Amino acid sequence: MAHICVCTRFRPLNSKIDDESICISRSDSQSFTLKDEKDEQYVFSFDKVFYEDSEQADVYEFLARPIVRDAVNSINGTIITYGQTGAGKTYTMEGGNILETDDRKKGLLPRVVDELFEAINLCGDTTTYKIKLSMVEIYMERVRDLFDLSKDNIQIKEQKGHGILLSGVTEMLISDGEEALKFLSSGIANRAVGETQMNMASSRSHCIYIFTVQKELTNEKRVSTGKLVLVDLAGSEKVEKTGAEGRVLEEAKTINKSLSALGNVINALTSSPHGKANHIPYRDSKLTRILQDALGGSSHTALLCCCSPSLCNSSESLSTLRFGARAKHIKASLRVSCKEDMSDKNQETSLSPNDMKLKVFDPHQRILKKLKEKLDAETLNLIEEEFVVDGLLSDPSLSEEVKSNHEGVFMAPETISAWKEASNKLVETIVELEKDNRTLKDECEVMKVEYDTMKNVNRFLKAKLRKAYAYLLMGWGFCLLGFMCLYLCMIVSCIL
Ligand SMILES: Nc1ncnc2c1ncn2[C@@H]1O[C@H](COP(=O)(O)OP(=O)(O)OP(=O)(O)O)[C@@H](O)[C@H]1O
Ligand SMILES: [Mg+2]
Structure with missing residues (x-):
């Protein structure tokens, strides 16, 4: 009131x-x-x-x-x-x-x-x-x-x-x-x-x-x-x-x-x-x-x-x-x-301010509903958060407070065009986000391939390293054996 x-x-x-x-x-x-x-x-x-x-x-x-x-x-x-x-x-x-x-x-x-x-x-x-x-x-x-x-x-x-x-x-x-x-x-x-x-x-x-x-x-x-x-x-x-x-x-x-x-x-x-x-x-x-x-x-x-x-x-x-x-x-x-219908004069109705608000909001609600159907929950949450920050959408947690604050407030043509603008901006942002999303996905694919290649190279290098280690150990073993034989020969020759 x-x-x-x-x-x-x-x-x-x-x-x-x-x-x-x-x-x-x-x-x-x-x-x-x-x-x-x-x-x-x-x-x-x-x-x-x-x-x-x-x-x-x-x-x-x-x-x-x-x-x-x-x-x-x-x-x-x-x-x-x-x-x-x-x-x-x-x-x-x-x-x-x-x-x-x-x-x-x-x-x-x-x-x-x-x-x-x-x-x-x-x-x-x-x-x-x-x-x-x-x-x-x-x-x-x-x-x-x-x-x-x-x-x-x-x-x-x-x-x-x-x-x-x-x-x-x-x-x-x-x-x-x-x-x-x-x-x-x-x-x-x-x-x-x-x-x-x-x-x-x-x-x-x-x-x-x-x-x-x-x-x-x-x-x-x-x-x-x-x-x-x-x-x-x-x-x-x-x-x-x-x-x-x-x-x-x-x-x-x-x-x-x-x-x-x-x-x-x-x-x-x-x-x-x-x-x-x-x-x-x-x-x-x-x-x-x-x-x-x-x-x-x-x-x-x-x-x-x-x-x-x-x-x-x-x-x-x-x-x-x-x-x-x-x-x-x-x-x-x-x-x-x-x-409701021009052909039926008896259908004259009186709408309360809230009904009126719903009617005016209807097209935007429809757009939002359609977007909700198309987008996954995570993207939708991101968009909603961004719009709450921009002030284009109200924080859902505040909806009751907002409702009571707006009791008796009606949609002037500016408000309607502001909402239209907001919903257009919403659609634009969604398109942009979807584009970004696609680019990120492509980049991810490239990075994944690069990662797999690096992983293979790594595996190959590790194998090589392991082999080199083995050869090195073997070399050291032979050297040690040679030294020991030489040492034994020297001792035997001294005794004899
Ligand atoms: N804000 C104003 N600025 C300049 N002149 C004014 C202003 N308000 C009234 N006047 C002048 O005062 C005079 C009386 O004003 P007006 O005729 O509007 O009174 P009213 O309230 O309609 O009186 P009534 O009840 O007798 O019709 C007019 O000459 C009008 O031009
Ligand atoms: Mg007068």
Whole structure:
């Protein structure tokens, strides 16, 4: 079970609405202290804190990129921006403007589009992708289709195997990044935006961008779908501060009510030790109903709490940060939605992360199995040892630890290509080792022949030596006998 990734972003001071004094002091990239107007201090820690000088690209890299990559691998993901009005939620999501050309200001949405098309352009011929985009807003508790304003009360339905669905919502098929941005821009133009004292262009609705990434493995007749949902919430506001009245006041009340419903769902989800309270009030608002999958744990979810760094907004920042701190305790167990056979729509199945890992690892396991069949145990052990040293294979003795460390970690395209690379390297090394092995065997044969020849020469020399010894001994014997005869003759001649 993975936790929801919760980050905080402080926008730069805005001279029109902020006072000069700052309410936060940085500790590191994950923690800081917030001081309120009563001089009370609160320490907060999140997965990452983006301070006033943070770049749009930093937020994308940390918070969104892993989720986008998962969506390409058919794991649902949700990114939510939450916070006080004017705190930078829409700026983070869209950038200065959705068609922004300044790379520093480009928001999450155009970066998501870039990454999606980059990832699918990298995939081989055996995989085809279809990307569809829907955009809705929840305005005054009604779900409106931003691509077709005549659909102004879309119903939310729950379907087994698909989760929460928006009935009859327009889905635009997008074929490239440029087209996606055009659609996004036209949808955004239809959003309800109003001017308040806190924000010249305040979002008066919750906006939901849904990218459906359909992946088809042509050889294996398998279709899987990843849904990537980006949610730009309307801001919580103190009506006395925003100067809301009339319609704007009604909007503010509805926004605050649905954000309270969101808070209640998070409280219910985190109030029991196992995250399973008896009743989770998803149905209390359209927002919580639509976010049911994201909050209920079947999606890879990231929450960005946007705050003002100014002391005059510290009480709103405090409540945003408390919301984020609470959400950190929600746990998610991810699933990949997959159809085994395109011809049979009823075969839709949900795979757990571990199943998914097995599926992704499958081709490599098959290669390894084949190699195991071909090679003898000793060569295989040598190869395995070398790869463990290189870090390309995990030490089998550590497998349990590795499994637990990787719980909730999924195969991004890089990981898959890294594994492909590793298995290619494995095959190359095996071929090289087999070649070395053959050369060594040939050398051994030559050495064996040389050894046999030397052995024969040795044997021959030894025989010769033995013979020479014998002759030498015989010579010595004869000499000795001759001397003795001579000596005897001399003695006999002396006596006579
Ligand atoms: N990180 C940032 N860098 C530069 N300007 C920012 C940043 N964040 C927000 N702003 C500016 O602050 C103003 C308010 O931001 P934005 O509209 O994103 O707020 P919001 O949280 O969406 O508010 P609302 O809830 O009212 O819609 C905008 O003019 C925006 O350009
Ligand atoms: Mg906004």
